[in-house]
Amino acid sequence: xxxxxxxxxxxxxxxxxxxxxxxxxxxxxxxxxxxxxxxxxxxxxxxxxxxxxxxxxxxxxxxxxxxxxxxxxxxxxxxxxxxxxxxxxxxxxxxxxxxxxxxxxxxxxxxxxxxxxxxxxxxxxxxxxxxxxxxxxxxxxxxxxxxxxxxxx
Ligand SMILES: [Zn+2]
Numbered sequence: 018x019x020x021x022x023x024x025x026x027x028x029x030x031x032x033x034x035x036x037x038x039x040x041x042x043x044x045x046x047x048x049x050x051x052x053x054x055x056x057x058x059x060x061x062x063x064x065x066x067x068x069x070x071x072x073x074x075x076x077x078x079x080x081x082x083x084x085x086x087x088x089x090x091x092x093x094x095x096x097x098x099x100x101x102x103x104x105x106x107x108x109x110x111x112x113x114x115x116x117x118x119x120x121x122x123x124x125x126x127x128x129x130x131x132x133x134x135x136x137x138x139x140x141x142x143x144x145x146x147x148x149x150x151x152x153x154x155x156x157x158x159x160x161x162x163x164x165x166x167x168x169x170x
Contacts, residue, residue: 021041021042021064021100021102022041022042022043022044022061022062022063022064023036023041023042023043023044023063023064023065023066023096024043024044024045024049024054024057024058024061024063024064024065024066025043025044025045025065025066025067026049026051026054026065026066026067026068026069026072027047027048027049028067028068028069028084029066029067029068029084029089029092030045030047031089031092032066032084032089032092032093032096033045033066034112035089035093035164036093036096037110037111037112037115038107038108038112038160038161038164039105039106039107039166040105040106040107040108040109040110041102041110042063042110042115043066043115044057044061044063044115045115051069051071051072051075054067054072055075055076055079058076058079058080058081059078059079063079064079064080064081064082064100065079065080065081065082066081066082066084066096067081067082067083067084068083068084068087070083082095082096082099084096089164090163090164090165093164093165093166094165097166105166105168107157107161107168108142108151108153108157109142111144111146111147111149111151113144113147113149114144114146114147116144116145116146116147118142118143118144118151119142119143119144119145120140120141120142121141121142121143122141123135123138123139123141125141126141126143126150129150130150130152134152134154137154138152138153138154140152140153140154
């Protein structure tokens with residue numbers, strides 16, 4: 018997967034989350050301000066994703082993709098086609114804090130997931146930063162059907 022990295026403004030939070038689902042590194046929080054976005058774009062070589070025209074005009078020295086639609090599915094399509102992104106590493110990154118997930122043994126999550134999940138799933142991963150547990154199950158597959166992206170599993 019390409020080393021492309023993004024920073025998203027508060028108006029495209031759903032897009033940011035979906036890009037993380039696909040495995041992309043997206044800096045985002047619902048409290049992030051314009052100055053912080055510019056700073057992250059500069060210091061970490063991130064591409065700014067924004068629907069804020071005022072922020073777009075401040076992006077003269079950093080790469081910026083102004084997002085057109087307010088529909089998250091169209092936003093995903095716009096980002097993927099703008100950068101020619103076709104390879105994804107789905108569910109490899111924490112949706113909450115953007116940290117790459119670590120695959121873990123099923124036994125190690127026994128006390129941290131609902132019994133039904135433990136019994137029916139085999140692939141688990143945890144976030145080293147916020148300790149959330151993820152599993153790649155039917156929920157994940159159903160989620161991916163909602164977006165206009167073809168995933169080879
Ligand atoms: Zn996390």
